[in-house]
Amino acid sequence: MSDLSVSAANEPQAVVNTADIIRKVAWRLMPLIMLCYFFAFFDRINISFAKFQMQSSLGLSDTAYGLGASLFVIGYVLFELQSNMLLYRVSARRWIARIMISWGIVTALMVFVQTEWQFYGLRFIIGAMEAGFAPGVLYYLTLWFPASYRGRITSLPFLASAFSGLFGAPLSGLVLGHMNGVANIAGWHWLFLLGGLPCVILGVLVMKVLKDRVDDAAWLTSAEKTYLKSQIATQSPHTDTGHSLFGAIKTPGFLMLGLIYFLIQVASYGLNFWAPHLIRAAGTQNPTIIGLLTAVPYICRAICMVVIGRMSDTSGERRKFVCVLLLMVAAGFFAAGIFDKQTTLLIVALGVMGARA
Numbered sequence: 604m605s606d607l608s609v610s611a612a613n614e615p616q617a618v619v620n621t622a623d624i625i626r627k628v629a630w631r632l633m634p635l636i637m638l639c640y641f642f643a644f645f646d647r648i649n650i651s652f653a654k655f656q657m658q659s660s661l662g663l664s665d666t667a668y669g670l671g672a673s674l675f676v677i678g679y680v681l682f683e684l685q686s687n688m689l690l691y692r693v694s695a696r697r698w699i700a701r702i703m704i705s706w707g708i709v710t711a712l713m714v715f716v717q718t719e720w721q722f723y724g725l726r727f728i729i730g731a732m733e734a735g736f737a738p739g740v741l742y743y744l745t746l747w748f749p750a751s752y753r754g755r756i757t758s759l760p761f762l763a764s765a766f767s768g769l770f771g772a773p774l775s776g777l778v779l780g781h782m783n784g785v786a787n788i789a790g791w792h793w794l795f796l797l798g799g800l801p802c803v804i805l806g807v808l809v810m811k812v813l814k815d816r817v818d819d820a821a822w823l824t825s826a827e828k829t830y831l832k833s834q835i836a837t838q839s840p841h842t843d844t845g846h847s848l849f850g851a852i853k854t855p856g857f858l859m860l861g862l863i864y865f866l867i868q869v870a871s872y873g874l875n876f877w878a879p880h881l882i883r884a885a886g887t888q889n890p891t892i893i894g895l896l897t898a899v900p901y902i903c904r905a906i907c908m909v910v911i912g913r914m915s916d917t918s919g920e921r922r923k924f925v926c927v928l929l930l931m932v933a934a935g936f937f938a939a940g941i942f943d944k945q946t947t948l949l950i951v952a953l954g955v956m957g958a959r960a
Contacts, residue, residue, distance in 0.1 A: 633756070638763070642703075643736055648767070648875045653791035654879065661722060675726045676872060683734045686735025695740075699743065699813075703802045704803050711800050761908050765957075776889075778793050817831055879894075885945065903955070903958040904958060934955060939956065
């Protein structure tokens with residue numbers, strides 16, 4: 604990356620290197636953001652590991668479990684738009700912190716669930732409390748990184764979600780297998796408690812550690828701030844497009860992108876909510892082994908996140924990568940249906956499904 608010179612007010616001529624600035628900003632922001640994403644995704648998938656003990660404890664059918672799991676998504680969708688509108692008003696940092704604290708508290712309250720209807724109610728509230736988190740994080744990153752770096756930068760939170768499955772799946776198996784009955788608390792209650800409380804702490808850290816905008820970053824020089832803001836502004840030519848939902852709908856390709864993302868999420872939640880069940884139905888009964896095998900799709904996802912993020916930034920051919928990955932997901936789902944009773948081939952199919960970045 605060539606050195607570029609910029610002049611900052613009241614400062615001598617300074618030499619600013621783009622890659623150095625991006626690296627500095629990334630090291631300041633991304634570890635905490637990735638940790639938040641780690642627990643956000645873990646709190647989405649832990650329901651799939653809690654399924655077996657929870658069904659036994661509450662007397663839930665598979666249909667009731669599916670309904671309760673999906674109520675999270677319904678709450679999320681119903682409050683997504685309102686949450687994103689408030690995010691612009693109160694700042695992304697404050698709203699992300701609010702989201703994490705509130706959803707962490709409600710997730711931890713799952714420890715008190717004793718009936719089917721309590722399960723339904725809290726699942727809906729958890730989704731409502733988390734609404735706007737992912738869009739809020741992505742919007743926050745646009746305030747700090749030029750467009751030419753966003754492919755690899757935005758892949759990092761999703762990489763954290765992959766690591767959440769990679770480490771969270773075996774951890775969930777261990778919690779269910781070894782903490783069931785500890786302090787007279789069921790293993791599946793422990794799972795939600797251990798997933799919820801860290802989110803409250805992380806929400807407080809977001810408020811204290813992150814900054815709202817480039818100008819607030821005391822760890823950047825005036826020259827670095829000026830240059831970074833100019834790069835973000837130069838590479839974001841479509842900022843004056845209005846803020847109405849109707850205006851967004853009229854944007855070419857908006858509805859098509861919405862449909863594509865909807866179908867991606869249907870596939871994603873299908874994997875997240877039912878992968879442990881599929882592995883168990885194929886013949887594996889030990890919770891720890893199920894957790895380890897469930898980590899395979901997330902290993903594939905982690906690798907794919909890094910590789911695809913860099914390749915898409917380098918080539919600029921993002922649509923081609925999306926098409927190939929969606930075809931891989933379709934093939935993985937098809938294979939999982941065929942090999943549902945053969946554990947090895949099922950895991951391979953789940954790995955192909957999980958590789959979508």
